[in-house]
Amino acid sequence: MMTRFGLALVWLLHGLPLRWLAPLGRGLGRLLYALAAERRRVVLTNLKLCFPQLDEASRKDLARRHFAAFGRSLLEHGILWWGSRERVMQLVSIEGLEHWRAVGDRPVIWLVPHFVGLDMGAIRLTAEHPFVAMYSRQKNPAFDAVLYQGRTRLGPAQMISRQEGLRPVARAMKSGMPFYYLPDMDYGERDSIFVPFFGVSAATITGLSRIAALTGAVVVPAVTEQLPDDKGYRLRFHPAWSDFPSGDLAADTRRMNAFIEDQVRAMPEQYYWLHKRFKTRPPGEARIY
Secondary structure: OHHHHHHHHHHHHOOOOHHHHHHHHHHHHHHHHHHOHHHHHHHHHHHHHHOOOOOHHHHHHHHHHHHHHHHHHHHHHHHHHHOOHHHHHHHEEEEOHHHHHOOOOOOEEEEOOOEOOHHHHHHHHHOOOOOEEEEOOOOOHHHHHHHHHHHHOOOOOEEEEHHHOOHHHHHHHHOOOOEEEOOOOOOOOOOEEEEEEOOEEEEEEOHHHHHHHHHOOEEEEEEEEEOOHHHOEEEEEOOOOOOOOOOOHHHHHHHHHHHHHHHHHHOHHHEOOOOOOOOOOOOOOOOOO
């Protein structure tokens, strides 16, 4: 019931201009900070681990700003799911396409960290650039249907469920489709190794290195930033990585985390701190959450 109510609210508000929608979304985020005690604890725990140099007041301020950015992105998803093609393209600008185009005909992996604007960048790209991506089916059927429809309605994006594995992804890449890849969550011990993330041992999947080796792909990072109020979002492609994969799986995975850390430091309130990034622990270590 709550999911359907939330979707109805997002639908009702999606026609508002950004200058109204953005402050409403930030207000929603501040309300969630006050009400969602469990997720607030997760965010504050993550921030304490990753930014030990901050005092408690600074961490709480950063957590509030994160919830505000997250709440804004929630409401602005209505534009992605039900807005016109033209409005979606106005919502998200793209920079650095030359870095992707410089790759030529080689397969490519777009490395996409979990910032609050990642769906904005993805759906904007589908309007002009077909790609393949993996997704996790949602437990709520109504929400799952809205997500899937929203991510594929503007163009022929190929969505592969995680249960299907990497083979269909590799086939799509070899046919010329870029892979929109989000490898920076804790997916458990399977296919993961422990490497530092902000100095904390984190279970990190090794897929970026393994897929690049399997397909001969070039890694081109793609990061979407939430801009102030009516400015929308900006998707920025970064230069392609050289000497990757290196043949050292641990070094490659650490390189990925180090890149993401640099992006987080530039806009710390926009990283997806709501996720239990350090849930899986090395043998013998106590649980964090």
